[in-house]
Amino acid sequence: MNKKWIHHEGKKWVNEGIVTEEQAQRIAALYPEESNKKITGLLPLFGSLLIGLSILSFIASNWDGITPLFRLLIIALILVGFYTAGERYLAKGQKSLGNSLIILGIISFGAGIILLGQTFNLISYDARLFVLWSLAALYYLYREKQRIFYLVALVLIGYGQFNSFSEFNSFSYVLFILFAAGIGWYTYKANISAYNWIFSFGFSLQALLFFIDMDWNLFWLLLFFTGVYALFDLVENHPWKRPFQQTAVITGLIFAYFLYFTLTNNWNDNLSYPNEILYLLLFIAASGLSVYGKRRNGNMLVIWELLIFVPLFLLTAALSQFVTGIVYLVMLFIFSGLMLEYAYKTENRRRMNAGIFLFLVVTLMAYFNLAWAFLPKSLFFLIGGLLLFGLNAILQRKKKEMLNGGGK
């Protein structure tokens, strides 16, 4: 919090008689002066980046004339230099400068491997570069426990996995283990909300890549997330519960959107479905587990969330694709309605906003998909805009009523 802001607000509190002048000063004293600190903390970072860039560009422009062994020597010197300087500043207590130098050290390690690869015409068809590279970042993450190293490790592992997938068509198990164990364990220990969310999103993305790599029918991914959702119902109050369950629900929403569009537009005539009976049985098992957990832990109020995982696509066995698509649309409306009802009931402001947003998106989606062909375009946009304005106004008014008149 900004100290200036506290001084400013403190005057108001004194005038209102909420606190005395002395109390206001004591409150302000609790917060350290930090207005200049942020910007000066960034300067060494930019400074070290610029110096690093100058060295790199100088070497790059003379690179061709340097013998391989001398190249290795230069890379080694740069690496040791950055790390040594970084450690020296860290020992002196200059965190931001020390950390930036160490990040330059980590960067030069990876850059060194790449440059040596080019020197020796080496190409690898797996993610070993990123495995080695992210290990260096993980080491500093565990030692320094700084956000910046979390970010560096996450980017190296995440990009490495993406790169392995897009360049070599393969899912790197080693990188997944580094993510699940390395980042996961740190996330678990640190127990910071943002990390928990980032980790659950990252986990979902890796699961997606894994399923694609295995050539498994992607419908199984939906079942996988149903299972993840159900498993977290069994634990009472784990910091990972909400991030993982919400990520699973969001995945379910994405599936529902995709299926709605695909089925109503007949984009894919022969969408291949998983084995119906097996899927249904496993789904029943997972949702049974979820209901059991919810009953035990008193979470029955959010039982409607399970709706998003219901394998409505199995209806294509009896109904046409178009009708099944419409069933998905109806389900999405009901789902957002249930979310709103839950939010009103519990006066959960964030869920209210999410519910309103979802409801508007579903409405717009249905409108675009179904009315596009029938209406003249200008009328189409006009009605669409009015529809959204109107709905938004109603929903927002309802939200205000609920939040203000809560006592009634």
Added chain:
Amino acid sequence: MKKLSWKLAVAIQLAVLLLIAGSYYAADMFGREIAIKTKPVDPSDILYGDYVILNYDISEVDTSMWPGEWEHNDKTVFVTLTEKDGIYSVKELSKNRPDVDGSDVVLKANAYPSWNGTKDTIGLQYGLERFYVEDNTGKALEEKAGDLTAIVKVAPWGQVKLVELKD
């Protein structure tokens, strides 16, 4: 403790760099030299800044050569090469590293589904598909990249090293 551990971490990173360089010098010293022919690459623009893409006679094989049923999920394969008139070509593919004698050599490859214009084939990547060039010297090489002989060293531990390209 902290002091020791960071020095160890830096030492490990240096060791990794040394190992990469060292293994390639070792491949040079202990490796067996083979020659393979290049062939034209599909994308016409094969000069990617600082390297030229290479395609070899051994980079594509018929799906019937695959041991058993060709599955796209099987990615690693061992390719036995045999020599004729100084040039090596594919003799067989196997899932485990085979024992060979005489002048035959085994390369590990990354297999992927490919298409030769008329039928499905298996593409094979050996880690020899890039040749890094000095700035602005790639153009001349690019024009003849489809008809060169590549000299490759194959180390006893399976590592391959592209040594040079000859006309």
